[in-house]
Each structure stands twice: as structure tokens, then as C-alpha cells.
Amino acid sequence: MLTLYHGSTSVCSQKVRVGLAELGLSYDSVVLDLQRGDQFDPDYRKLNPSAVVPTLVDDGLVVVESSLILDYLDRKMGAGQLSPKGDVAEVTTAHWMLRTLDIHAAINTLSFSTVARDRIRAKKTSEQIAQDLERMPDPVSRLKRLSLLEGGLDSVHVTQALLILHRAFTDMQAALEAHDWMMGAAFSKVDVALIAYVDRLDRLGFSGLWLTEFPAIDGWLRAMQSRQSYATGIAAFADPVASETLRQSGAHYWLDLEERWLKLP
Ligand SMILES: N[C@@H](CCC(=O)N[C@@H](CS)C(=O)NCC(=O)O)C(=O)O
Structure with a gap:
């Protein structure tokens, strides 16, 4: 199961959510309030030491960086349908x-x-x-x-x-x-x-x-x-x-x- 740690209006979270929707993937959602400082929580920083969103966890595998997450989702679950070939x-x-x-x-x-x-x-x-x-x-x-x-x-x-x-x-x-x-x-x-x-x-x-x-x-x-x-x-x-x-x-x-x-x- 995918878990996405994200911010509701964070641009890098938005693009990952758009990617998940394009690929028709469901996920467990953990919304962090960035203005409150949830990203600095020590447990979250074990997943993302830079204290930023988004972070994707796929069955224990932690993936950070929004563009890498898109890439990972498309390769692993989308059969590369969003990845041009050649x-x-x-x-x-x-x-x-x-x-x-x-x-x-x-x-x-x-x-x-x-x-x-x-x-x-x-x-x-x-x-x-x-x-x-x-x-x-x-x-x-x-x-x-x-x-x-x-x-x-x-x-x-x-x-x-x-x-x-x-x-x-x-x-x-x-x-x-x-x-x-x-x-x-x-x-x-x-x-x-x-x-x-x-x-x-x-x-x-x-x-x-x-x-x-x-x-x-x-x-x-x-x-x-x-x-x-x-x-x-x-x-x-x-x-x-x-x-x-x-x-x-x-x-x-x-x-x-x-x-x-x-x-x-
Ligand atoms: N290059 C990173 C950037 C991550 C990033 O900076 N995220 C912002 C939200 S879009 C954040 O979490 N900011 C928290 C802060 O500034 O404290 C990515 O694309 O995932």
C-alpha cells in the first residue's frame, strides 16, 4: 500500500497527487500542516531528513523528491505509460x-x-x-x-x-x-x-x-x-x-x- 505524506497546497505535493490520479492509484494520505511545522516532527524527519514534503512510502520503501516519486510510480505501477520512449x-x-x-x-x-x-x-x-x-x-x-x-x-x-x-x-x-x-x-x-x-x-x-x-x-x-x-x-x-x-x-x-x-x- 502506498502512503503519501503531503501538504494540501504544497506545489510538489500537488504534482504527485496529479500523478497518482493520472495513474489511477489509491493511497493512504497523511497531510502535514507546513505552517504549523509538522514537517519538523522527529518521526517525519526519519523519513525525510530535509523536513520537506512530499514523501512516498511504498511497502517500507521511502521515496523523496516529487519528480523522483512520479518517476517511481510510473515505472513501478504505471508500466511506464507516462514515460516517453526513445x-x-x-x-x-x-x-x-x-x-x-x-x-x-x-x-x-x-x-x-x-x-x-x-x-x-x-x-x-x-x-x-x-x-x-x-x-x-x-x-x-x-x-x-x-x-x-x-x-x-x-x-x-x-x-x-x-x-x-x-x-x-x-x-x-x-x-x-x-x-x-x-x-x-x-x-x-x-x-x-x-x-x-x-x-x-x-x-x-x-x-x-x-x-x-x-x-x-x-x-x-x-x-x-x-x-x-x-x-x-x-x-x-x-x-x-x-x-x-x-x-x-x-x-x-x-x-x-x-x-x-x-x-x-
Ligand atoms: N525538491 C523537493 C522540494 C520539496 C519542498 O521544498 N517542499 C516544500 C513544499 S512544496 C516544503 O515541504 N516546505 C517546507 C518548509 O519550507 O518548511 C521536491 O520536489 O520534493
Whole structure:
């Protein structure tokens, strides 16, 4: 039996839930409240020493990293139905799965320099924020979080995030101009691996990042959003009030973000 430790609105959890739905797999669900700090529980950290979600446990085998989890599920239980075949397709797929590490970091940057920053600073005292940072096991991630909470969009991490997204969108546009899905006519785990990140930007009201320059991404996003796996893996976990707050909070940042986006080298 599969057990998934996940967060209801965490992007990397969303993509694994979309993958599980695409493959028609059921699982035992353990939802962690990341704002409360469930990820730091010592028992959870035995499964995931980095104190992040998601973590999949399959009959005692622990699998971490959302893109690896997708890969594992497809190979072990999906007979590779979401994995394109052939040398070129396999290398391109593997490259996209690796790139999700950077793309995730970029989405994390844009969240914690804008709406998550506002939420945390409104809810917590500076002592509580310092305690939360202290609990993050990786000192570099801790410094990044501090820089985002202090500097907001002026943090150095923001330019890096925008560059990563610009590069990813350029390549996504090229792929999606040529065919419906990222890897060709057939839907694949690359589509699953990317959906949550683009959807998060959409929910933040940042779709202007692609609408003009990379329009094929919008058609792909809407096609993804109309799939049953999106309803099961993402929409079902989104609280409507929180979603509206996210969009309204994100809207405050759009003009500033757009200016930075247009100035990218
Ligand atoms: N590369 C990892 C990233 C995992 C990650 O950072 N997860 C976030 C949620 S999307 C998390 O658990 N954050 C907890 C925290 O920041 O304390 C993956 O794709 O699984």
C-alpha cells in the first residue's frame, strides 16, 4: 500500500497527487500542516531528513523528491505509460525532471518574496520567525528564506528565479508550439511534473509572465486544468477563501514583478 505524506497546497505535493490520479492509484494520505511545522516532527524527519514534503512510502520503501516519486510510480505501477520512449525523448524527459528542482526553487522564491512573506510577517513576531528559521535543517535554505523575508522582491534570489522561469518558459513555448503536450502528442510525466508550478503562478495572478511572450503555455495550462487529475490532485485541496486571498495578495505585486521580468537580460 502506498502512503503519501503531503501538504494540501504544497506545489510538489500537488504534482504527485496529479500523478497518482493520472495513474489511477489509491493511497493512504497523511497531510502535514507546513505552517504549523509538522514537517519538523522527529518521526517525519526519519523519513525525510530535509523536513520537506512530499514523501512516498511504498511497502517500507521511502521515496523523496516529487519528480523522483512520479518517476517511481510510473515505472513501478504505471508500466511506464507516462514515460516517453526513445533516446531523445528519454534524455529530454530526464532533463525536464531535473529542471523541476530549479523551477521549484523559483516558485518558492516568488511565493516567499510576496504573499507568503506578507502572511508570515502579519501572523508571526520576529522571534517566532527566527525560531521557524532555526528549525530549517539546511543552512543555505535558511539564509535564502531570511533574504526573501527581509528583502521581498529586492532579494537577489528573485532575479535568479525570474531567469530560471524565463528559460523554462522559452523551452516550454517551443515544445508546446509544436504539439499539444510537452513531449509530443502523448500526455507524459513532464506535463505532470510542471503543472503545479505554472498553476501556482496562475493562482498568484502572475499569468502575465507568459500570456504575451509564451502564449502556448496558456493553452497547455487550461488543458491541464480541465483534466480530472487536476480536479483530484489540486483543485480538491484548494480552499476557495484562501485561493481568493492568494490571488488578491499576488495582485499587489504584479506590476513590480512585471517590471523586473521585462528588464531581464
Ligand atoms: N525538491 C523537493 C522540494 C520539496 C519542498 O521544498 N517542499 C516544500 C513544499 S512544496 C516544503 O515541504 N516546505 C517546507 C518548509 O519550507 O518548511 C521536491 O520536489 O520534493
